[in-house]
Amino acid sequence: MITNPKLQLTIDCAEPERLAAFWSAALGYEVEPPPAPFASWRAYWLDQGLPEEELGTGDCSDSVVDPQGVGPRIWFQQVPEPKATKNRLHLDLGVSGGRGVPFATRKERVLAKVAQLESAGASRLRVEESEQSGSCFVVMQDPEGNEFCVH
Known part of the structure; x- marks a missing residue:
């Protein structure tokens, strides 16, 4: 078993x-x-x-x-059918190092990964950041439009 x-x-x-x-x-x-x-x-x-x-x-x-x-x-x-709606499941790529890392460093790491992914065919949908809350992530799409986040 x-x-x-x-x-x-x-x-x-x-x-x-x-x-x-x-x-x-x-x-x-x-x-x-x-x-x-x-x-x-x-x-x-x-x-x-x-x-x-x-x-x-x-x-x-x-x-x-x-x-x-x-x-x-x-x-x-x-599959034969095209993607039609928002994903119900998405991948999160954690590259910032977490909240123990200074906000500016985390943001720099996230944006560097985003730039790498854009050069590989991804597109940026939106950037969410708040130094006050410590949140920094970017919502992206892979080359076929599947959403994922980089944080």
């Missing part, structure tokens, strides 16, 4: 390989390599009997993993 299931996040999307590349850079993850001895996930899935028409285009590199083995695997599942 499994008492502690392994967590995988699954994100529906139109372009799995594009999002896998974006999120691997955003999280410090790596695109999950195919099982040995296969040179690509496409080759692996074809060997497993999946029909070519179910695999879409590209090499099927549609998941990312934490190289330290701590964080969850994230699988980007291709």
Whole structure:
């Protein structure tokens, strides 16, 4: 009996390989390599009997993993319908160091990560900051419009 299931996040999307590349850079993850001895996930899935028409285009590199083995695997599942509404679940990227770090330093760290993510294809929706409350975060969207926060 499994008492502690392994967590995988699954994100529906139109372009799995594009999002896998974006999120691997955003999280410090790596695109999950195919099982040995296969040179690509496409080759692996074809060997497993999946029909070519179910695999879409590209090499099927549609998941990312934490190289330290701590964080969850994230699988980007291709779906035919476009994103229509706000996410009911979103990712928060904690980069500031927490409230034990001076506000100016936390803000600098957040904005540096935001700039990195924008150069990788994300877009900034809004900045929320209050030195009085100690809050500083930025609401962003990944290249397909999925919301996430950087704090």
